[in-house]
Amino acid sequence: MVKMNKPFISLCPEITRAHALTLMDWLEDERVTRYLSDSDDVSRTIEQAIERTRAPILTHLFNRDGRFFMAFDRHDTPVGFVRLIKTGANCEMVLAIGNRGEWGRNLGARTIREGMKLAFLDMRAKTLVAKIHPDNTRSLNAFLRSGFQLESETPALKSFAMTAGRYLQLLREGALGDSTGIYITEIDKARLESLIVLEEGPAVVELEHELERALVVTPQQVARNVVTMNSRALLRLDDEEIEVALVYPEDANASAGKHSVCSDIGAAILGYQEGDVIDWRVADRTRRIEIRKVLYQPEAAGDFHL
Known part of the structure; x- marks a missing residue:
């Protein structure tokens, strides 16, 4: 969708x-x-x-x-x-x-x-x-x-x-006109709420906004095609296809495709699912991001320790 x-x-x-x-x-x-x-x-x-x-x-x-x-x-x-x-x-x-x-x-x-x-x-x-x-x-x-x-x-x-x-x-309640239906696991939400207390910047404001409006589910309930923490996904960024991993700040390495959840792209894709398209400000310009495919999701793979 x-x-x-x-x-x-x-x-x-x-x-x-x-x-x-x-x-x-x-x-x-x-x-x-x-x-x-x-x-x-x-x-x-x-x-x-x-x-x-x-x-x-x-x-x-x-x-x-x-x-x-x-x-x-x-x-x-x-x-x-x-x-x-x-x-x-x-x-x-x-x-x-x-x-x-x-x-x-x-x-x-x-x-x-x-x-x-x-x-x-x-x-x-x-x-x-x-x-x-x-x-x-x-x-x-x-x-x-x-x-x-x-x-x-x-x-x-x-x-x-x-x-x-x-x-x-x-x-x-989803009453402010934002697209509804982004999902986050209870574990990811708890970790990210602890994280945003320590981080700052425009992407962190966006991340907090997304956390507040997300539907919270257990790790066992989350659909396999949702981007959760430590997932890998194939994105279309405007006309370019890129593969990214969504990671915590300490594991980030943008040149290796590992994007921090506190970065523009990271905050943008958290909780969305395959087929979703969003407009998002990335590096001072608006980009259209499509979630083409979730290549790996820890919950789907049974890797609940990640």
């Missing part, structure tokens, strides 16, 4: 000069900025950043009041941005789909879900807040569809909130 997240959005923290110029274009469009309370400030900040430095990478200038991410589609084209502003245990999300040609494709809801992943699993926010103009129906609907609840409202502003507990509950 083929499972894919549609539409696909990835959030990237690196902001180049070219990205900044794209943002400037978006912020000059009144229909994009109409409901952005801080659009004038953002626009001025970007303008000053571009004027002040000739550097090709401007990330540090965008992260002064929070964390800033460009939103990219499946083709690595920038379509919007997200700001996450942490105050104490809470975090506020501000986002816009700047490319008006992409409006109506549900990219806003997808971008919100990627923002939630970062706010809760990376920044460890207890509550995520979104403040939205009452006339901004597109944004209101996107946050409601993503599980946010109305907390307070005035004639000028509706305040929505999502708690970390509710987020994890919705994730486990």
Whole structure:
């Protein structure tokens, strides 16, 4: 069975000069900025950043009041941005789909879900807040569809909130629009939960997200065609076929095809089964990964000690 997240959005923290110029274009469009309370400030900040430095990478200038991410589609084209502003245990999300040609494709809801992943699993926010103009129906609907609840409202502003507990509950119930049906054994899950406490990086955030939403089964129950830890699988990576082994970080050797579960490819394939196709960010670009065949699975082989 083929499972894919549609539409696909990835959030990237690196902001180049070219990205900044794209943002400037978006912020000059009144229909994009109409409901952005801080659009004038953002626009001025970007303008000053571009004027002040000739550097090709401007990330540090965008992260002064929070964390800033460009939103990219499946083709690595920038379509919007997200700001996450942490105050104490809470975090506020501000986002816009700047490319008006992409409006109506549900990219806003997808971008919100990627923002939630970062706010809760990376920044460890207890509550995520979104403040939205009452006339901004597109944004209101996107946050409601993503599980946010109305907390307070005035004639000028509706305040929505999502708690970390509710987020994890919705994730486990498969209510956040992710493709369901990835499987992990009880033993693998216990080991990986211990591991992610010690590791960090974007792939580890993705790994924790996958662990939270996976269906947990006993080693004896897991289907033979599922990629479990220490499995070997034949993948199609875009147009290239590669054979990989999914291993723990201490056994990793990418040049020998042994990919750590904390790497982009490793986190991507855990729990999927033969025939599944996923879009995933690998080494700063989006790749299409198909699980062609599980060549070896410890559980199927009776190697439960691995």
